[in-house]
Amino acid sequence: MIKRTQYLLLLLLSVTFLSADAQLVQNIFGRKHLSLNGRWNYIIDPYEMGYYDYRHEPFDQSKSGKGGFYDDRKQVNKSELIEYNFDLSPTLKIPGDWNSQVEKLELYEGTIWLRNKFQANPVAGKKYILYFGAVNYEAHVYLNGKKLGIHKGGFTPFQFEVTNQLKQGENFVVVKVDNTRKQDEIPTVNTDWWNYGGITRDVLLAELSGNYIQDYKIQLGRSNAKQIEGYVKLSENSAGQSVEVNIPEAGLKTTVKTDADGVAKVSIPVKKLNLWSPENPKLYQVLISSTEDKVEEKIGFRTIETRGQDILLNGKSIFLRGISLHDENPLVQGRLRGQGDMRMMLQWAKELNCNYVRLAHYPHNEEMNRLADEMGLLVWAEVPVYWTISWENQGTYNNAQQQLTDLIERDKNRAAVIIWSIGNETPLSEPRFKFMSKLADKVRELDNTRLVGAALEVHRKGYDVIVDDPLGEKLDLVSFNQYGGWYWELPKELPKYKFKIKYNKPVIITEVGGDALAGYHGDEDTRWTEEFQESLYKYQIPFMNTMSGLRGMTPWILTDFRSPRRQHPFFQDFWNRKGLISETGKKKKAFWVLKDFYDQTQAKFK
Numbered sequence: 344m345i346k347r348t349q350y351l352l353l354l355l356l357s358v359t360f361l362s363a364d365a366q367l368v369q370n371i372f373g374r375k376h377l378s379l380n381g382r383w384n385y386i387i388d389p390y391e392m393g394y395y396d397y398r399h400e401p402f403d404q405s406k407s408g409k410g411g412f413y414d415d416r417k418q419v420n421k422s423e424l425i426e427y428n429f430d431l432s433p434t435l436k437i438p439g440d441w442n443s444q445v446e447k448l449e450l451y452e453g454t455i456w457l458r459n460k461f462q463a464n465p466v467a468g469k470k471y472i473l474y475f476g477a478v479n480y481e482a483h484v485y486l487n488g489k490k491l492g493i494h495k496g497g498f499t500p501f502q503f504e505v506t507n508q509l510k511q512g513e514n515f516v517v518v519k520v521d522n523t524r525k526q527d528e529i530p531t532v533n534t535d536w537w538n539y540g541g542i543t544r545d546v547l548l549a550e551l552s553g554n555y556i557q558d559y560k561i562q563l564g565r566s567n568a569k570q571i572e573g574y575v576k577l578s579e580n581s582a583g584q585s586v587e588v589n590i591p592e593a594g595l596k597t598t599v600k601t602d603a604d605g606v607a608k609v610s611i612p613v614k615k616l617n618l619w620s621p622e623n624p625k626l627y628q629v630l631i632s633s634t635e636d637k638v639e640e641k642i643g644f645r646t647i648e649t650r651g652q653d654i655l656l657n658g659k660s661i662f663l664r665g666i667s668l669h670d671e672n673p674l675v676q677g678r679l680r681g682q683g684d685m686r687m688m689l690q691w692a693k694e695l696n697c698n699y700v701r702l703a704h705y706p707h708n709e710e711m712n713r714l715a716d717e718m719g720l721l722v723w724a725e726v727p728v729y730w731t732i733s734w735e736n737q738g739t740y741n742n743a744q745q746q747l748t749d750l751i752e753r754d755k756n757r758a759a760v761i762i763w764s765i766g767n768e769t770p771l772s773e774p775r776f777k778f779m780s781k782l783a784d785k786v787r788e789l790d791n792t793r794l795v796g797a798a799l800e801v802h803r804k805g806y807d808v809i810v811d812d813p814l815g816e817k818l819d820l821v822s823f824n825q826y827g828g829w830y831w832e833l834p835k836e837l838p839k840y841k842f843k844i845k846y847n848k849p850v851i852i853t854e855v856g857g858d859a860l861a862g863y864h865g866d867e868d869t870r871w872t873e874e875f876q877e878s879l880y881k882y883q884i885p886f887m888n889t890m891s892g893l894r895g896m897t898p899w900i901l902t903d904f905r906s907p908r909r910q911h912p913f914f915q916d917f918w919n920r921k922g923l924i925s926e927t928g929k930k931k932k933a934f935w936v937l938k939d940f941y942d943q944t945q946a947k948f949k
């Protein structure tokens with residue numbers, strides 16, 4: 344008989360540390376799947392009584408593993424006591440955050456249980472993957488009452504292989520979602536955006552072949568437009584399997600064999616390719632096939648590198664005419680609901696004459712990056728290593744690295760994505776330097792074909808605006824936020840200031856801006872007026888342009904967005920008003936100042 348301690352240890356290993364599958368399926372939306380989106384029943388559980396017993400022991404770590412809400416129990420006889428009922432509980436639209444769907448949940452931070460029933464018809468020999476596009480923040484996932492695992496991180500996808508748990512006919516999935524902010528998490532307790540909780544992106548059940556194509560990277564090699572470099576990985580570690588990569592329109596095709604890890608290296612010499620760029624967002628149909636599986640998608644090919652203070656796209660110096668944006672719809676409360684909302688945001692960026700967007704401050708939807716590919720917008724993609732993280736906590740670091748890895752793994756085939764950002768406005772210290780340097784090294788290890796950035800900060804001495812953050816050594820860009828004219832100094836005083844930058848690299852201003860309440864007017868010295876914001880842009884543009892290395896910017900921000908930090912009852916009312924577009928879609932005066940500048944810059948960088 345196993346001893347109690349051994350038993351507990353086993354339980355701990357099998358239950359507490361169950362985490363989502365390490366390797367995501369590439370392009371899961373391009374595989375055969377059943378969407379589990381729709382109406383899910385929910386139970387608000389602020390005391391977590393569906394998770395802990397009255398001694399505060401988790402039910403799912405008890406001997407029977409029973410008793411939690413994940414069982415979705417039904418009364419089998421009339422005397423039975425059950426204090427919850429999913430069938431009689433209200434529903435939430437999934438994907439969708441809860442804050443914007445139920446009034447009393449607008450500011451809720453805590454646990455909510457969600458349940459969905461679905462029919463499955465599993466076929467012998469196939470593999471089944473339960474996939475979540477994103478759940479904010481901590482998810483415990485159960486299928487048919489059995490725990491699949493835990494995932495932390497509100498903006499990255501995760502999945503579980505459920506081949507052995509899936510039943511013929513009716514199945515039920517229960518997710519315990521907790522969006523409580525915690526110091527040691529990524530992000531930490533303090534952010535400037537709404538903490539939308541819930542299952543915020545698509546949920547699906549994919550059906551794959553036994554030895555399916557799990558992952559691939561098909562991109563041009565580092566700074567090399569003459570060679571497609573990458574790999575295809577099968578789900579099983581099966582050596583000697585043939586894999587074909589075919590790009591019919593380009594007349595490129597290769598057949599390669601897998602090694603013992605199931606990985607086939609791909610290297611295709613290129614004679615002529617129509618290269619992807621914002622002006623020419625050309626995507627090729629790429630067909631990948633193995634003996635058992637095939638998958639196809641659209642991929643663009645381009646190179647990105649820096650030389651001195653230039654950013655070279657396909658070998659040509661470019662200026663990044665950008666704007667920052669959050670994953671939030673300003674017109675209706677909540678995160679971007681789908682392709683239509685995303686297209687609206689990117690279309691606004693286009694109207695500003697952008698060729699570039701900063702998807703702040705966390706991974707946006709996979710679909711967003713696919714749209715950027717299609718619409719011709721370069722992308723800065725970021726992880727929520729934001730402000731003051733627990734730099735010395737190993738668990739916190741691991742979490743940050745995991746989120747970064749998942750982002751890169753997910754979007755590595757997107758031509759649009761040119762910069763991986765490892766964080767935003769992180770305060771100088773030795774532990775922070777170590778933490779951030781390790782993240783920068785990790786990016787280079789995972790993907791050496793793109794640039795590494797981070798939104799740094801400036802400090803001021805007299806009239807000098809100084810960038811000398813040691814992290815700058817680790818980055819490809821001098822990328823920083825500066826709020827001259829808003830948090831320091833008045834706009835008209837900016838001409839007195841001078842930038843002092845330690846690094847000879849391309850300069851990207853990752854944030855600049857100020858608030859304006861749309862429709863509120865006055866002179867340019869009156870805070871919150873459109874005129875104040877307009878004059879801020881009028882003074883900032885020439886000020887930033889004094890830097891000879893200026894190669895782009897993403898002012899803060901495309902649209903007004905919600906933030907509980909923004910308390911002024913009249914001007915803010917829980918909104919950050921730095922948008923160039925209001926919450927009703929009205930373009931503020933500053934929009935046109937930036938657009939003018941972008942029109943001129945476009946002509947200069949032709």
Ligand code: GCB
Pocket residue numbers: 535704767768824854899919921
């Ligand atoms: C920043 C942050 C951004 C804030 C912005 C602001 O520096 O990076 O997340 O929303 O300032 O409006 O203060």
